[in-house]
Structures are given as C-alpha cells and as structure tokens.
Amino acid sequence: xxxxxxxxRCPQDHDKDRGKGRGRGVDxxxxxxxxxxMGTVFLNGVAVPVFSFSNTNPAAGLAYFTDDAGxxxxxxxxKIDGISFAPADVEEAEEAEEADEE
Numbered sequence: 667x668x669x670x671x672x673x674x675r676c677p678q679d680h681d682k683d684r685g686k687g688r689g690r691g692v693d694x695x696x697x698x699x700x701x702x703x704m705g706t707v708f709l710n711g712v713a714v715p716v717f718s719f720s721n722t723n724p725a726a727g728l729a730y731f732t733d734d735a736g737x738x739x740x741x742x743x744x745k746i747d748g749i750s751f752a753p754a755d756v757e758e759a760e761e762a763e764e765a766d767e768e
Contacts, residue, residue, distance in 0.1 A: 693743035696722050696729050706750040707731065709741060 699719060707714045716739055720730040729746070731739040 692746040692749065693722075693729075695749075696743050696746075697724060702751075704731070704749060705752045707741065707746055708748040708750075710745055711747060714739065714741070 696719065701718060701720050703718050704716050707716050715733065716731040717734040718732050720732060720738075722729045722743065727742055727744065729741050729743045731741065733739060
C-alpha cells in the first residue's frame with residue numbers, strides 16, 4: 667500500500683500531521699540558518715542590537731547571538747518578533763541620511 671492510500675483510509679491520522687513544521691516563524695528560520703552577520707533582533711517589541719547569529723539549541727529552546735564586543739546573547743526564539751539582517755551601523759547610517767534629506 668502507498669502512503670497516499672493510507673492517508674485516504676485514515677483521514678484523522680492525516681489531519682494530525684497536517685501543518686507539522688509550519689507556523690513556527692522565527693524559530694524555524696533560525697533553525698535553518700547558518701551563522702551569519704545580523705543587525706537587530708526584536709524581542710517582545712524591544713530592539714536588541716546583535717552582531718551575528720551563531721546557532722540554536724532546539725532541545726533547550728534557545729538561540730545564540732553575539733554582540734559587536736563578542737559577548738554571547740542567549741534568547742528564546744519563540745519570543746523574537748522579528749529580525750533585521752542589516753548591520754546596526756548600516757541602519758543608523760540610513761536613518762541619518764533620511765534625516766539629512768528632510
């Protein structure tokens with residue numbers, strides 16, 4: 667029997683599996699990312715400047731970042747509202763340019 671046939675026969679089992687791995691947002695994104703330079707992490711609406719993303723520990727529910735001084739910042743991915751991938755100094759430079767244009 668194929669999996670397709672089994673799903674048709676037991677739709678309640680198929681419904682339990684529907685959407686697995688979806689809707690995890692930032693947690694899922696970080697879980698797939700390689701270490702990379704970042705700019706800002708928004709944690710419960712508060713901007714937290716970070717220099718780079720290091721890795722995640724799904725078993726502990728933690729994500730590891732570093733700041734520009736090399737200090738480790740440990741956050742819970744489920745509490746992260748958003749991420750800016752532009753380095754913080756680039757964001758500040760762009761904001762200064764916009765202010766100068768006005």
